[in-house]
Amino acid sequence: MSNRRNFLTGVGAIAGAVGAASVSKVAMAALPEPVVQTKPDTAGPLAPPTGRPYNPVVTLNGWTAPWRMKDGVKEFHLVAEPVVREMAPGFKAHLWGYNGQSPGPTIEVVEGDRVRVFVTNKLPEHTSIHWHGQRLPNGMDGVGGLTQPTIQPGKTFVYEFVARRPGTFMYHPHGDEMVQMAMGMMGFWVTHPKGRHPLIDEVDRDFVFLLNAYDIEPGAYTPKIMTMTDFNIWTFNSRVFPGIASMNVRHGDKVRIRVGNLSMTNHPMHLHGHEFVVTGTDGGPTPRSTRWHEVTTDIAVGQMRQIEFLADEEGDWAFHCHKSHHTMGAMGHDVPTMIGVDHRGVAKKISQLVPDYMVMGERGMADMGEMEMPLPDNTQKMMDGRGPFGGLEMGGMFTTVKVRRGQKRGDYADPGWFRHPQGTVAYEFGGALPEPARAGGTAPGKLPSAAGAPAAKDVEVRVRKPASGHGSH
Template sequence: MTSRRNFLTGAGAIAGAATAAAVSKVAMAALPDAVTQAKPDTMPPVVPNTGRPYSPVVTLNGWTLPWRMNEGVKEFHLVAEPVVRELAPGVKAHLWGYNGQSPGPTIEVVEGDRMRIFVTNRLPEHTSIHWHGQRLPNGMDGVGGLTQKHIPAGKTFVYEFTARRPGTFMYHPHGDEMVQLAMGMMGFWVTHPRGAHPLIDRVDRDFVLLLNAYDIEPGAYTPKVSTMLDFNLFTFNSRIFPGIDSMNVRQNDKVRIRIGNLSMTNHPMHLHGHEFVITGTDGGPTPKSTRWAEVTTDVGVGQMRQIEFVADQEGDWAFHCHKSHHTMNAMGHDVPTMIGVDHRGVARKITSLIPDYMVMGERGMADMGEMEMPIPHNTARMMGGEGPFGNMEMGGMFTTVKVRRDQKPGDYSDAGWYHHPAGTVAYEFTGTLPSAPRADVPARPAPGSKDVEVQIRKPSGRHLGH
């Protein structure tokens, strides 16, 4: 994590002057440091050392934005800027985001906190920030042209409001929204309860996942911003499997996963091996009378779902979107089907002339997961990720929840693959298969037979008027 202490030089100094002119009531010696993060790793939670205490969240393959206290106000500095995001090892995308990353850093506050958020625009066009789901003064809602002027390139605006209710929220632009969302501009916001809350339980592990999708052609780096539906990369926090970290927990930990969706389609999120309950939505914590156990919940566009479960079953349990093409990478909707045709030699010759040429394998798509098919540079395998038993043939919105009995308290490092007790793994049957039972089906009666129960008579005429 780095800090731009000299940010207020050159264009930054102009931005600071614009801030003071736009919000003259804000007294400040200088902006807070613009802290940035370039690594795509899951960073340790930020434990509060100023302000009200809370139990921090873990942003998978992301981080939490630090703050400073200024006369009782919690101050943050977000920088909207072009970024390079590693989607998976060896695969990068040229996106727009905040503070060096897409999605931007998670903002964590406590119910009742007064916040002051400085937003500096280093994009080539204007922007704004909408605080999705928050209750705040209308002029702080962040809709460019409606509730505020757009933030011009090179300028800094200030947002000030109080965290009025606990819950899980998001932030994203409301200026040239189609382009800026498609380029990855979004982030998570968590408001923790001020004290004991009748509908919000304490948990041992609290994870944050933001769902998004990109349309990046094989071999390319920049998303196509005019795409409406046919996206080919589906991500957790702008990472695709196998580049997504696992969620590591101790056996019998109470686990919360907060899921926000800023893609252009719904995602049925499915957990293996456990049942969960939905304890929160966009509107806040759900009444306990409305909660029931399930293993899949649909997260619609612009929605948030908060699920909780007790991780009482050891193992490496899959967690993924249940739309099958959302667990694949570099998936094109116009990929020709070549099942039954051995075209590998031809494909290699064509790829040397057309780098983004891709087709389905002759036996299905497993060939592509096993790297038998050539792929363009800077393109993730359609299905990848080596597991303890071979290729998992997954991509996109897929990760694992690793539940371990012997995980030490406070140590949530990756424990590696699960060692299954003897006799608990599916195995190949090598005996003699019995004959398959078949139902006795009577022979079909001959035409004209008296046993025929239905007679069909074709109407005469020319079917006029149909």
């Protein structure tokens, strides 16, 4: 029990009984304590204090739910409730989640475990929990109205099943799903193999997190739940860069990263400096014959991917979604492109009427990261974060994998920025630049003509649009 006690102390968890109208004091005493965590820090791995041993995972900006063993059953207690999630320093959102956070705590079990999960509803409406990807009895699948009555406010339901196959799974509501998932209700589930598995290798570090997106207007605290496509907050575990923790590993470690996608679009996840293989999906571990090395893997909506790589290159390596807008903070989608437009005269006139007027986007958007432009309260910058060489101009779904020779085995502390060996950093060239060689001695911007042929004349391209509009396309 000392490991459990140290874990709870380390993450600042608070344990307490939850008052539910449907549960008497006698029955409540029979429930496992619902452990609550409100800090956004990454907790260390929770070594299993009871049950079969396994190599625990680390949840990025999250934690693993403790459990109790009762008559050979592994018992957990989840509380669905409104939460306040700090998405980045100075930026908080009013969400719905589990046990004080969005996402809820990661549940870790072992293949063959009988699991019992008590779910108490402290939301203002009914809910349920679907155990995404699990093999279980139909009545435990968690689809409100189809496989069970919904859990009404103040009530506690019990789910019980055997974790039949090892793999990477999720949990989320299946009652008013559009609203509740848009508000942040989700969590991770990992079932470890009960012994050596032919398709599941042992690793030194095992990270997990969920992808989700929100539409939170500048200055607001609560997501817009009716949004279908125009999200502006892209998150790892309901955190945005620079609020997303780095994944800190030891040089030579074999690293596994498990990612689940509960957003409304796909995400091509890209790792710098290393190649990885996809070793697991929603269906379980992948056959070895299907694995090949790559640096980007696309994760569709509702899918899970498990990647593994050998951390054999020191440095601070970016890991991010390769959709460029998904590595930005809150944006205005209707801002016109002003690149190349000289509007100094207009800006001067406007500034006479609006003293704080600023020119934006004339030379690209990088200047936005340096501006100390006033923002509404509780608004994350579009481009933020600083590294050892200046602004990173990133946000959203972005973090780093920090590989260090001096990182001790089992140590997840941030080692700080990488100290590059001399001569290994790109630098500014200080010499004279030679004139570029041009075929046939033609002037810049002109293409050489064929031998003996007259020089081609400039051609003006004219586009004639169909008179009938786009109806015949």
